[in-house]
Amino acid sequence: MERIILHVDMDAFFASVEQLDNKALRGKPVIVGGVSERGVVSTCSYEARKYGVHSAMPVFIARKLCPHGIFVRTRFYRYKEISNKVFNILRDVTSIIEPLSIDEAYLDITNSKFKSGLEAAKYIKYRVLKEVGLTISVGISYNKFLAKLASDWNKPNGIMIIDKEMMPDLLMPFPISKIYGLGKKSVEKLNNMGIFIVKDLYEMPKEFYIEYLGKYGLEIYDRIRGIDNREVVPVRDRKSFGKETTLKADTNDKEELLSYLKEFSKEISNYLINKNIYGKTITVKYKTESFVNHTRSKTLNYYTNDFNEIYSTCEEIIENENIKENIRLIGVTISSFKENTIEQLTLF
The missing domain is CATH 3.40.1170.60 (MutS, DNA mismatch repair protein, domain I)
Incomplete structure (x- = not known):
């Protein structure tokens, strides 16, 4: 089916x-x-x-x-309140929901009570408008990539269906930046080769994708041919946790930057301890006054949720950084999580 x-x-x-x-x-x-x-x-x-x-x-x-x-x-408290109402409506459609953010999600309705995607889409739009007072756009297709593409088609308040008969011709005039999995650097690399739209990329041999797009090359090869085998995953584990802020005044004073990272490290440590999880990859992010983003990461040889270890890693990263320009934003993120599943045993 x-x-x-x-x-x-x-x-x-x-x-x-x-x-x-x-x-x-x-x-x-x-x-x-x-x-x-x-x-x-x-x-x-x-x-x-x-x-x-x-x-x-x-x-x-x-x-x-x-x-x-x-x-x-x-x-945010208000947006979350409205979001909960919308997701409650979606749960009446199917239990197979993959939230992407506070305001968007994938739904797999293959085995639901609805006879078609269009019927389900109209039901969702009607209830969201009536019960919440807002409009929602819905894309319908046989895979995630095309459904996402369809939801952007005629926003706001749109419905779009993309079926197999439309493939691959529908995609040919699209800029390659629209293809899920092609990041900014890959798009720039391909543009420099004279590849700007999907039709240009489609004509390349399979070997080209492997050589120039690496391990995800074959996924891109399939995707522009309308093939995407990713499942809708109801539960998505959080892959990272971080804090960042835009500074009140641009600065390149490392001591001042470290004072922010120290506070963030405390908040991150408390979060990890409360969730009973540990991380091992620590990433410091900063944005310069000319709006250029920089990220520097260090992966430890062990998992931690200790404030001192998180902060000392931030300190090491910043001390080794040659900051030539004033910074307007600073932040830190921890990732590569592991849950502590060891239970404390009683003596008896």
């Missing part, structure tokens, strides 16, 4: 929630995120997107592009 996969994605979620709660914001260019000049856009309404504003953009750039934009602070 051919699988029926849905990708559901709330439309401009944070901004839509703000417009839902405040009628005065409806139809206006709403930009959610940090409101200071040093803040970053979390998301924005479609009215703001017309001006070129997008997520992860520095607020000072967003203000230049959209001078009449309404800037609103994030309210």
Whole structure:
């Protein structure tokens, strides 16, 4: 039986929630995120997107592009509350749900009560609008890659079906950056070879994918031919945990940077201890004043959740770093988790 996969994605979620709660914001260019000049856009309404504003953009750039934009602070507690309502509706459709974020998920409805993906999509959209008051876009296909592609097709409030008969012709004019699994560096490498759209890549022999795209090359080869065998996985283990902040003022003072990393290391240690898990790969991330991201990682020979060990690793990374430019953002993440499953035995 051919699988029926849905990708559901709330439309401009944070901004839509703000417009839902405040009628005065409806139809206006709403930009959610940090409101200071040093803040970053979390998301924005479609009215703001017309001006070129997008997520992860520095607020000072967003203000230049959209001078009449309404800037609103994030309210994560409210977004989580709305998200829970939406996911409760999705659970009435199927138990096979793979959350990707607070506002999007994959659903496998192959063996559900619904006769088709279109029927399920209409049911979801109707209930989300009626019970939550927001719109949602749904992509329908026989695999995850194409379902995700379909949900972006005619946002907002869209439905799109991609079936096997459309493959591979549908994909041919797409820029290769749209292909899941091709990162920014791979896209740049391929662009430098004169490969810009899927049709260019499609014509390459299988050996090309292996040589230039490494171990994921064959997955890309299949994907642009409409093949994606990834399952919808209901439970996704957290792969990392971290903390970061945008600094009040740019600096290259290592002592000041370490003071932030020290606080983050304490928070990370407390999180790991509470969850009874350990990590071994510690990554320090920083962004320069020219908005260039840098990451430096060290993998320990053992697992830890100890504050001192996490912080000392951060300290080592920073001390060895040749910081030539002022830094505007600093953060640390721990990954490569292992759960402690050893139970304390009683004497009797």
